[in-house]
Amino acid sequence: MKASIRLDLNESCNACKLGCADLFCNLPPQWLRPLHAIKHTSMYPEGAVLFMEEQTPQGILVLCKGRVKLSMTSAGGRTVILRIVRAGEILGLQAVVSGEPFQVTAETLEPCRINFINREEFLRFLRGHAEASIRVAKQLGSDYHIACELIRSMVLSRSVPRKLAKFLLEWSNHEQEVKTGTRTKLTLTHEEIGHIIGSTRETVTRALADLKSRQLAALTGSTLVIRNKAGLEQVANA
Secondary structure, three states: OOOOEEEEEOOOOOOOOOOHHHHOOOHHHHHHHHHOOOOOEEEOOOOEEEEEEOOOOOOEEEEEEOEEEEEEEOOOOOEEEEEOOOOOOEEOOOHHHHHHOOOOOOEOOOEEEEEEEEEEHHHHHHHHOOHHHHHHHHHHHHHHHHHHHHHHHHHOOHHHHHHHHHHHHHOOOOEEEOEEEEEEOOOOOOHHHHHHHHHOOOOOOHHHHHHHHOOOEEEOEEEEOOOOHHHHHHHOOO
């Protein structure tokens, strides 16, 4: 298991522009102050395991910077990457609220800055702030919707090019578009991409080669270039 090395920081959320899925950052200032008092900010390197399947939840994690992959592993050792979590999202919310063990493993894909809030302190905060509790309920509903979309994409759709195109568009969604296309870092292997879209490494490699030959997208090393976003969207929506 990879180490979950971290460096504790002392940072304020006052200047944060992420919105954290509107869960915390837009709360009234008088509610934010006690929330800031119970959070702890840390930096994690690439490859750090934040929590694992079947582990008892210690608290929620607010991803302030970086990307985290959520995965599940079967008894036979088969791994499925459920999705990639971006900055501004919350990790571990369902497990913390329900008190049940984590159902997924969370691992950083790049250096990440994370706010941690202890479970008991977080639940105590929710009991005293009705609006925050309502927002948590809405967030859990949104997480359920994402899970349903994931099942629809992985199980009901058999088109690898379509699923791959959709994944590449989502990965590069927040990157700036220039004349030559959208350029970003994609720190996943072909096998890991296959784990995300429910395919094999060989099939992903062939699909990427096809997208490159059609001048839609190219993945060279860890550099992803979307050359024709409109064309890639047509493949994703076919």
